[in-house]
Amino acid sequence: MLTAIEMILVCLVAQAALTDLTLRKIPNVLILSGLLLALILHSLAGQHGAVAQQWLAGAVTGLFVFLPLYLLRGMAAGDVKLLAMVGAFLGPLAALKVAALATLFGGMLALVMLLWTGRWRQAWRNVWTLCAPVCWRCLGVPMQAVPLPAVTSVGGIPYGLAIALATASTVLLAQR
Structure with missing residues (x-):
C-alpha cells in the first residue's frame, strides 16, 4: 500500500510529465510546492531534525546528480529541479x-523519438563527429588540436516523463 507521501509524489511527477510533454517546460511553482510539501509531510511523519536532514540530503543529491548534464547543456534546468524534488520526498x-532508472528510460525515449522523427541518421553523424578524433587517436593516428565542428541538434526529449516513470517504478518496486 502506498503511503500518502508516495501518492502525492507520484501525482506531482505525473503533472510534471504532462506539462513537460505539452509545454516542454516544468513549472517552478510545481517544483517549489513539491519541495515545501515534502518538508511538511516529512515533519508531520517523524522526528523533526532527522527529517530535515533526510529531506535536505535527498534534495541536494537529486540536484547534484543531473547538474553536470545541465551545465553541459544536455538537460534542461526543470529536469534537474524535478529530480531534486523527488529526492526531497524519497531521500x-x-x-x-x-x-x-530515469537515465535508462530517457535513453529509450530518445531512441523512440529519433526513430519517430527520422533524425537517427543525423544523430549518428553527430556521434561520429564527436567520437571520431578519440577513435583515431586510440588507433595511434597522431592528431593535431583543432576545434570540434558544430553539430546540428536532433532535438530534445521531455525528460520529465523519464523522471516520472522512474519515480513511479521506484516507489512501486519498494512496495514489494
Whole structure:
C-alpha cells in the first residue's frame, strides 16, 4: 500500500510529465510546492531534525546528480529541479535509484523519438563527429588540436516523463 507521501509524489511527477510533454517546460511553482510539501509531510511523519536532514540530503543529491548534464547543456534546468524534488520526498539513496532508472528510460525515449522523427541518421553523424578524433587517436593516428565542428541538434526529449516513470517504478518496486 502506498503511503500518502508516495501518492502525492507520484501525482506531482505525473503533472510534471504532462506539462513537460505539452509545454516542454516544468513549472517552478510545481517544483517549489513539491519541495515545501515534502518538508511538511516529512515533519508531520517523524522526528523533526532527522527529517530535515533526510529531506535536505535527498534534495541536494537529486540536484547534484543531473547538474553536470545541465551545465553541459544536455538537460534542461526543470529536469534537474524535478529530480531534486523527488529526492526531497524519497531521500538520497532513492534519488540515486530514480536517476539511474530515469537515465535508462530517457535513453529509450530518445531512441523512440529519433526513430519517430527520422533524425537517427543525423544523430549518428553527430556521434561520429564527436567520437571520431578519440577513435583515431586510440588507433595511434597522431592528431593535431583543432576545434570540434558544430553539430546540428536532433532535438530534445521531455525528460520529465523519464523522471516520472522512474519515480513511479521506484516507489512501486519498494512496495514489494
